[in-house]
Amino acid sequence: MTMPDPLAAAVSSYLPAEDVRFLEQAYRFAAESHQGQVRKSGDPYITHPVAVATILAEQRCGKDLVGAGLLHDTAGPVPERFGAPIADLVAGLVRLEDSHDIESASDGVLRLKLADRLHNLRTIAHVLPARQRAKSAETLRILVPVAERLDLTDVSRELSALASGVLRRTPRVLAAAAILLPKSVRSRWVAEWTGELAALPTRRGRAGFVAGLTIAMPGLARTLRRTERSGGNYVLSAGAIAATFLNTGLTWPAAVVAVAALAGLAAVLFAGDGTAAKRLRALIEAWRRR
Amino acid sequence: MPRMTLQTGLILDELVKSPAEPRYGLDLMHAVGLKSGTVYQILARLEKAGWLTSEWEDPAVHEAEGRPRRRMYRLTPEGAEQARRVVSQPGYRHQSVRARRLLTEGGF
Numbered sequence: 001m002t003m004p005d006p007l008a009a010a011v012s013s014y015l016p017a018e019d020v021r022f023l024e025q026a027y028r029f030a031a032e033s034h035q036g037q038v039r040k041s042g043d044p045y046i047t048h049p050v051a052v053a054t055i056l057a058e059q060r061c062g063k064d065l066v067g068a069g070l071l072h073d074t075a076g077p078v079p080e081r082f083g084a085p086i087a088d089l090v091a092g093l094v095r096l097e098d099s100h101d102i103e104s105a106s107d108g109v110l111r112l113k114l115a116d117r118l119h120n121l122r123t124i125a126h127v128l129p130a131r132q133r134a135k136s137a138e139t140l141r142i143l144v145p146v147a148e149r150l151d152l153t154d155v156s157r158e159l160s161a162l163a164s165g166v167l168r169r170t171p172r173v174l175a176a177a178a179i180l181l182p183k184s185v186r187s188r189w190v191a192e193w194t195g196e197l198a199a200l201p202t203r204r205g206r207a208g209f210v211a212g213l214t215i216a217m218p219g220l221a222r223t224l225r226r227t228e229r230s231g232g233n234y235v236l237s238a239g240a241i242a243a244t245f246l247n248t249g250l251t252w253p254a255a256v257v258a259v260a261a262l263a264g265l266a267a268v269l270f271a272g273d274g275t276a277a278k279r280l281r282a283l284i285e286a287w288r289r290r
Numbered sequence: 291m292p293r294m295t296l297q298t299g300l301i302l303d304e305l306v307k308s309p310a311e312p313r314y315g316l317d318l319m320h321a322v323g324l325k326s327g328t329v330y331q332i333l334a335r336l337e338k339a340g341w342l343t344s345e346w347e348d349p350a351v352h353e354a355e356g357r358p359r360r361r362m363y364r365l366t367p368e369g370a371e372q373a374r375r376v377v378s379q380p381g382y383r384h385q386s387v388r389a390r391r392l393l394t395e396g397g398f
Contacts, residue, residue, distance in 0.1 A: 164358075188361070191361075193330075195359055195361075196315055196316040198357060199357060200316070209326045212327035215327050216326070216328065219327075220330060220334055223334045224334055226338070
């Protein structure tokens with residue numbers, strides 16, 4: 001069992017052979033310790049410590065810090081044969097995660113924490129959305145400034161791009177409801193709301209904001225469409241739709257059934273997966289082009 | 291002439307306090323105590339009527355603060371004049387006092 005290539009290549013490029021052999025042993029211990037464990041993504045767990053160690057090796061950190069990257073999630077205390085510095089780094093990381101006390105953590109522990117968070121953010125798609133937001137907000141508030149202070153410009157840039165990407169994502173419900181808005185102004189409103197959402201600190205506040213907008217969307221769509229056509233046209237097109245229904249000779253009970261069927265169709269489309277909104281949108285747009 | 295509701299009056303009242311200062315939706319929601327759907331619908335209606343203009347804020351500002359850009363709204367000269375007229379009507383004054391009490395006491 002030898003270290004995977006990117007890590008092996010990174011450490012051999014700047015560390016003496018002796019240190020590489022030492023890290024080889026740390027890797028073997030970590031791989032055995034995480035045997036059978038998987039990440040939320042389904043990948044073998046060892047991929048995470050290896051990625052963290054690789055990030056540290058790319059920063060040309062010493063063997064102890066890279067070793068701490070490999071051993072930071074193993075169960076129990078770090079075995080004595082790996083030396084006190086690694087044990088201290090791992091213990092320091094655990095303390096930092098309990099206390100959130102950045103000030104009393106050493107630079108080594110902070111670098112370890114940054115590498116750990118960087119890989120976790122790179123793979124955050126597999127985590128629940130609420131947790132994604134919490135981790136991203138914490139990253140921007142606390143860890144990006146730490147990376148800047150330690151002059152880790154690349155790390156700070158990547159962390160802040162990944163975290164703001166998560167926070168600036170439009171909630172699916174909102175994106176689906178916004179289909180009602182005229183296409184020409186839709187992206188403006190969605191961008192405006194997504195930005196405001198990023199500024200709301202609590203989950204409850206965001207849920208209320210999205211719910212309020214979703215409920216008001218038909219009214220807002222009516223307001224905005226009136227700017228695109230005159231009121232008269234609007235009434236005429238409603239009349240045209242009504243006339244189409246009447247021309248088909250539908251009686252009122254049949255019309256009720258038709259509306260219920262449409263609602264049912266919408267429910268089926270939305271109950272499925274994430275692409276449902278896209279499909280409904282395609283349907284509506286196909287209908288509008290007709 | 292946009293449809294004048296009590297909520298519209300409350301928003302105009304807030305805007306007319308400092309007509310030259312640009313405001314954003316979330317800020318108005320918190321200042322007036324109205325829900326998101328209500329506020330954005332009113333903003334859209336007032337903008338359409340030409341009482342408000344809106345533009346994206348200066349990228350230098352939001353990038354420095356590390357947050358997404360905001361859409362900023364400001365009363366037009368006509369809007370400011372109309373807003374002052376609306377909020378000085380006795381009917382509005384009377385209603386808004388009651389509404390504020392309800393909103394601040396969390397009546398709904």
